[in-house]
Amino acid sequence: MTRSADRTTPALPATAERTGGGRRGLLLVGVAIVLTGLNLRTAVNSVGPVLEELERGLGISSSAAGLITTMPVLCFAAIGFAGPPLAARYRDGHVLAGALLAMAAGLVVRAVAGSFALFLVGTVLAMVGGALGNVLLPSLVKRHFPTRTGLLVGAYSAAMASGGAVASLAAAPIAEAGGEDGWRWALGVWAVLAVVAALPWLAVPARPGASRGTHVAVRMRSLARSPLAIALAVFFGLQATQAYVVVGWSAQYLRDSGLSAATAGLLLALNTAVVIPINAVVPALTVRPHLQRPMLLGFMACYVAGWVGLWVAPTAAPWLWMSLLAVGLGTFAMVLTLIGLRARTPETTAALSTVTQGWGYVLAGVGPLLVGVLRGSTGGYTGMFVIVLAGVAGLTATGWLVTRQRYVDDEVPGWAPRREDDVVGTASGEPPVVVREPVVREPGGGSPRG
Template identity: 45%
Template sequence: MDQPSTPPLAAAPTATGPTPGSLAGRRMVLLALVVLALNLRPAAVSVGPVLAETTDGLGMSHTLAGVLTSLPVIAFAGFGALAPWLARTVGIHQTTLASLVAVAIGLALRAGVDTSLPFLALSLLALAGMATANVLLPSLVKLHFGDRVGMATALYTTAMAIGLTAALLLTVPIAEAHGGWRFGLGIWAALALAAALVWVAFAAHDRHVGPPSTTISLWAVARTRLGVALAVFFGLQSIAAYSIFGWFAQLWRDSGFSPTVAGALVGLVAGISIPLSLWIPRAAAAREDQRPVLLAVMACYPLGYVGLMVAPHALAVPCALLVGIGACTFPLILSLIPLRARTTEGTAALSGWTQSAGYLVAALGPFAVGATYDATGGWTWPLALLLALAVPQLLLGLYVSQPRYLEDQLSR
């Protein structure tokens, strides 16, 4: 069972908001969190597998295609920063519902447009909803499961991993079976709509996560050592993740695999996070100091990178597994956000700052990897760059994995 990660203020919120504190009520909240989390990656990654077909169908230039692939980071950085304010003024459950509605509308309508600019605008709408809900999830966990942070985080990060893997692996087969890329992209709107229906009941009895008089601003978080360390740690983790999911299919194609097999290897990278997302948040929440979990996960990055430098074809499967385990710093950092704050409001502010600033840092990563690949004509130096970036990521991770709290640093 998870140890309480904060003073026992978070047990009470389970009896507030839209559900009672009963076992049945908490299970309903968990279901809502899981269906929400399932929708927090398909809007961002479903385009990648059918990017060529989509750009051809819309007559999209390479420049606009570059904008399209950059939109997830832009949305996470920009709209994610608004999420704590929306949770305070509109209400956390109504904001979550509105986010899912935005995802559903954006995904459904963009599948029917015929030109590039409306497709980009509707993609941004869907990604804005995804980014807002992404920031609010740690606060929802803190609000309803302050006494079971590890358990709740494990379930929703696993659901996120399932959504990510499903979008990577199923978009192409769905598109091929139903007439093209439009259906392959539009089908994910149905998943978002189903999740929105679950959240309607919660929005009717909303909870604001902090009165204006006690607001913790993102700027206040940015002035703390913990806030800076978490944001840069998150950014370095995201650089690795976006580079892996954006470029490793090409790496394996260059090493002699077919496009189908290369895509399956990237799916393996994503798929290994499904079982690990069940374990990592529980292991993190069960201890005061999360450094042992961090070291166990991040040790796999250098092994995977070096293996790909030496034998990208022969060692493809073990390296995919190792890199996938290293990428599980993502569920770890999502676990750390509520563990490093004492209050629901502090969690919202820390989540908003960490993810907004972190994704700004991450925006440079895939471009740097691509530029290095173009300049060198191979994968040794891009992998060396990712290996080098793992060093400061580890050092920052060791700092944020020790027991310290945002509110303590705000008061100094």
């Protein structure tokens, strides 16, 4: 980190010292982060517009389709916990390159699968890149761009939304152009983009002095004693529930309401496209504490208006309802930024990111699955709207807690503050914020780990 004694040193060179190759290495890391973000939702968003064709092609029920829509969430939870241990043992670039290549392989397996079981295997592989990218990117931003947190989180969040929008928009046309099994092409073509994104990570040079011995992994179970970490995990899970019900079921709901497959896919793409500028702007606003709660209430109002509009009048103004939901989904970029703001070091940020997203996705996995089960048993979507509107109430309560200005480091026994002042990230163009960072100690004493 950049020491307070060196505050006259320009931020960019000080940050560049973290990345071998100086400014060029820093630029390469930035490109790799954005390209990774571009891939984080393609495997997920490409399913909804062709869900009916997928059900028919694999011969599966609505409940099984519900499992498909919730599998990404469960994979993000389970696989994400491996992120910090892998990053502590191997170079970050190698971990993410391997994850993206596994993602490409999974997309291909899923596209050629002849059975439901093999499709699920491909889905698990395809989610490796998304799961590890989810938990590692916030800590990489903290490590390489400590004074540009808002800018970089905004950049890769916008890239994530862009990739999801393209996948949502292109899935139905690709499936139609491919004939009877065109849905396989609609799901598998994104493997090419995953391979491209892996290449910059392989080219990122090692940071000076970096080795397996210098990598640090903070004990994540310690965060179970942090009320803030628990609140962040619940908030993340509830907002992810909103997102994955939109991605997994809104297109099918619109089709069942009388719209064509292409129109439903277009509306889902519109939703994701509106998220792009939202994700680009929200992180830079979230780093300003006085804006956090007004933004939260605005997002909640958009969720309620969007869901109620879809429920009551789905074909009257579907573009408006999907756009309002897109604004509400700005809670995702908000919580990603809050993860970095509520921890003091890259190591504790990685631990908080993993716990928040891991347990959050466990919670979120229940939503899309329940929607599929309730749709299969009742033949309608009332259950879906009850689930998402109850989630909005929970989001409001937990969001109020996580927008309090505090750090998880201060809530976990044994995470003592370090004497030196360090600079942590702010929005682009703002002066750095100087805080005290923790030395993480083993319970009961022992040597520092931070």
